[in-house]
Amino acid sequence: MSEEKDFEKMIEGIQNKIELDEETDFSKKVINEYRNPSNFGVIEKADAIGKIKGPCRDTMKITLKIENDRVANVCFWTDGCGTSIACGSMLTKMIKGKTIDEISAITSKELNNALDGLPETHVHCTVLAVSTLHKAIENYLSGAP
Numbered sequence: 001m002s003e004e005k006d007f008e009k010m011i012e013g014i015q016n017k018i019e020l021d022e023e024t025d026f027s028k029k030v031i032n033e034y035r036n037p038s039n040f041g042v043i044e045k046a047d048a049i050g051k052i053k054g055p056c057r058d059t060m061k062i063t064l065k066i067e068n069d070r071v072a073n074v075c076f077w078t079d080g081c082g083t084s085i086a087c088g089s090m091l092t093k094m095i096k097g098k099t100i101d102e103i104s105a106i107t108s109k110e111l112n113n114a115l116d117g118l119p120e121t122h123v124h125c126t127v128l129a130v131s132t133l134h135k136a137i138e139n140y141l142s143g144a145p
């Protein structure tokens with residue numbers, strides 16, 4: 001099954017749950033990013049690729065195009081929870097146009113703040129997203145895509 005199909009299936013699967021939770025647990029920013037994610041997908045022939053499976057067993061993949069030491073384009077893919085979609089979407093928006101040094105310094109706390117704070121039970125989703133980005137940069141700096 002393609003990653004796109006996986007995404008559609010996963011969206012259907014979690015739709016009901018997040019609809020139930022969203023009134024009480026999630027910020028408007030999280031709900032908006034989850035419902036209308038930016039930069040979902042995989043860049044072909046990317047300059048940097050990070051892929052991590054978190055302790056929750058969900059996977060995040062981030063692919064980047066780097067030009068003149070800056071992020072020219074970035075996409076994320078995940079088979080994870082609705083929050084991981086919101087995290088990938090917000091993180092990719094935060095880093096477009098930034099330098100390698102700037103994105104290397106980004107923390108999961110900054111991502112959490114950008115989403116107006118996640119429920120404690122979902123803070124680990126920000127760690128998965130930022131760790132995946134850092135893995136991509138580590139691979140890029142070591143000469144691997």
Ligand code: FES
Nearest residue numbers: 056058080081125
């Ligand atoms: Fe796994 Fe959110 S529960 S990334």
